[in-house]
Amino acid sequence: AQSVAQPEDQVNVAEGNPLTVKCTYSVSGNPYLFWYVQYPNRGLQFLLKYITGDNLVKGSYGFEAEFNKSQTSFHLKKPSALVSDSALYFCAVRERSGNTGKLIFGQGTTLQVKP
Amino acid sequence: DGGITQSPKYLFRKEGQNVTLSCEQNLNHDAMYWYRQDPGQGLRLIYYSQIVNDFQKGDIAEGYSVSREKKESFPLTVTSAQKNPTAFYLCASSMFDSNTGELFFGEGSRLTVL
Numbered sequence: 001a002q003s004v005a006q007p008e009d010q011v012n013v014a015e016g017n018p019l020t021v022k023c024t025y026s027v028s029g030n031p032y033l034f035w036y037v038q039y040p041n042r043g044l045q046f047l048l049k050y051i052t053g054d055n056l057v058k059g060s061y062g063f064e065a066e067f068n069k070s071q072t073s074f075h076l077k078k079p080s081a082l083v084s085d086s087a088l089y090f091c092a093v094r095e096r097s098g099n100t101g102k103l104i105f106g107q108g109t110t111l112q113v114k115p
Numbered sequence: 116d117g118g119i120t121q122s123p124k125y126l127f128r129k130e131g132q133n134v135t136l137s138c139e140q141n142l143n144h145d146a147m148y149w150y151r152q153d154p155g156q157g158l159r160l161i162y163y164s165q166i167v168n169d170f171q172k173g174d175i176a177e178g179y180s181v182s183r184e185k186k187e188s189f190p191l192t193v194t195s196a197q198k199n200p201t202a203f204y205l206c207a208s209s210m211f212d213s214n215t216g217e218l219f220f221g222e223g224s225r226l227t228v229l
Contacts (some may be wrong), residue, residue: 009155032215041121041203043220044158051215074185090157094214101146101209102173103218107157 004029004093006106007026011080013113021109023091031093033074034103035065038088047089050074081113095099117142121206122223128193130229136224137193138206145210147189148218152203161204164189175198193199193226201228 005076160173178197
């Protein structure tokens with residue numbers, strides 16, 4: 001069965017320090033990979049995606065993510081965290097085969113950036 | 116501006132009542148989706164539609180119904196058969212012919228059953 005795992009419910013970092021939010025997946029083939037951010041009582045906002053090519057993908061607000069095929073991971077990173085980055089982050093995957101367009105989401109990781 | 120509009124933002128329902136959540140988009144997207152969000156469980160797919168007058172069940176369709184009479188609209192009805200309807204509901208859309216495309220989300224509707 002297809003699945004996405006975000007092994008940490010919460011990640012705490014100090015402002016200015018680098019951050020990593022982890023994501024691993026179990027999907028047949030080479031899926032398309034996405035990261036979204038959600039602020040309280042709001043919808044999800046798209047951050048970045050991996051389709052093909054360079055394993056390091058750059059996205060919105062200074063975020064980037066590294067695709068690792070051998071480890072089936074797609075960790076979200078940022079070199080220097082801001083307090084305003086505090087939010088709920090979701091990793092999602094979509095199979096390349098098939099054509100439903102639906103995304104499978106991880107359970108989410110709360111990022112807390114402290115001043 | 117283009118986007119997805121969900122209404123109402125907050126909704127209270129008594130047990131045994133059906134309620135309908137509205138989702139309208141002006142992005143000219145073919146595909147639309149309904150997800151349910153519960154704390155610690157991520158997003159789970161309820162229903163999706165890739166084209167007008169057609170829709171498919173997602174992973175947790177029981178107790179829900181949808182219609183897709185217009186490209187712009189994809190309302191979700193939470194019926195009295197849904198045993199635990201209190202949740203945050205998110206509508207999304209995407210281009211059907213773009214398997215690489217991201218989903219665009221509305222601001223959500225929070226349903227509370229009293």
